[in-house]
Amino acid sequence: MIAVTAFAVTLTGAQAAHASPSTSDLTKQIDAQSKQLEVVVESYNAMNISLQKTQSDLTKLQASLAPAKAALQNASAQVGTIATTAYVQGRVGPMSALLDGNSGDLMAKMGFLDQLQQSNQRDIDNFTQTTQTFAQRQTELKSTQQKQAAQLAEIKARKAKIEKDIKSLKAKRTQAYGSPTQSGHKYTGSIPNVSGDAGVAVRYAFNAIGSSYVFGADGPGSYDCSGLTMASWKAAGHSLPHNAAAQWGDVAHISRGDLEPGDLVFYNSLAHVGIYVGNNQIIDAPREGEPVDKRSINRGMPIYGYGRVT
Structure with missing residues (x-):
C-alpha cells in the first residue's frame, strides 16, 4: 500500500485524481473479500471439528457392534437349542409330568418343568433384547456414516469455494500491488518477559x-x-x-x-x-x-x- 501511495504522488494532478479512486475501490473490494473469506475459513475449521467428532463416534459404534453381534449369535444358538429340543422330545408340559411316572416324583418333576420354562423364557427374552440392540446399533451406525458422508461433501464444496476466493483475491492484489508477500521477516526484537x-x-x-x-x-x-x-x-x-x-x-x-x-x-x-x-x-x-x-x-x-x- 505504501508503494502504491508513493507511486501515486509522482503522477500529475490529473493522473493522480484518476488513479486514486480506482486504487481506493480495489482496496475496499480486497478488504471486503478478505473478511468474507475469513468467515468461510473459520466455518471450514468448525466443520472439521464436527467431522472429527463424527469419526470418533463412528469408531465407538463400530467397536460396540462386535460384542452385540457375538451376543446375538449366542442368544440365537440358545433359542435354536430350545427349538431343537422341543422338536425331538415333543411338546412336554406340566400335564405330561402328572401322567408320567409315579406320584412320588410329582413335586420334583413339577419343579423341574417350572425351572425349564423359566430358563427357556430368559433365553428367548435375551434373544429378543439382543436382536433389538443389534438392530438399533446398526441403524445408528448407518445414520452416522450418512452424516459423515454429508459433512465430507460439504467440506469439499467449501474448500473449493475457499480456493476460488483465494485465487480471485491473489489476482486482485497482484493487479493492485504486484506479487504479494507470502511470508515476512522473522522477528528479531525483544520478547516480553511473561511468566x-x-x-x-x-x-x-x-x-x-x-x-x-x-x-x-x-x-x-x-x-x-x-x-x-x-x-x-x-x-x-x-x-x-x-x-x-x-x-x-x-x-x-x-x-x-x-x-x-x-x-x-x-x-x-x-x-x-x-x-x-x-x-x-x-x-x-x-x-x-x-x-x-x-x-x-x-x-x-x-x-x-x-x-x-x-
Missing part, C-alpha cells in the same frame, strides 16, 4: 511472526488465525479447538481492562482471533497474502470480546 503458561504462548506467537497465512493450518511455518492461537497455547500445554468461535466457548470471558499478555482477542463476530502481547498489541495470522505479524489491537475489525485460557 507461566501465558509466557510460553506469547513466546511461541512472537517466534511465529513472518510465517505465511494458509487456511486450515496450525503450524509450524504457516497458520490461519485460530490455528495460530491454538498452536501458541498448545506449546504451553493447553488444548484449544481450531476455530475462533469454539475457542470463545472454551475461554473465560474478561473485560478489556483485565487484558494480560497471552489472552485472546476476538473480532468480526467470532470470525477472527489474535493473541494479546501487551501494550495494546496483538499477534495474529491476518489473511491470505499477509504473514503473521504484531499489530495494534484496534486492527480495523470490530472487537467481539476478550478471553483468558484457564
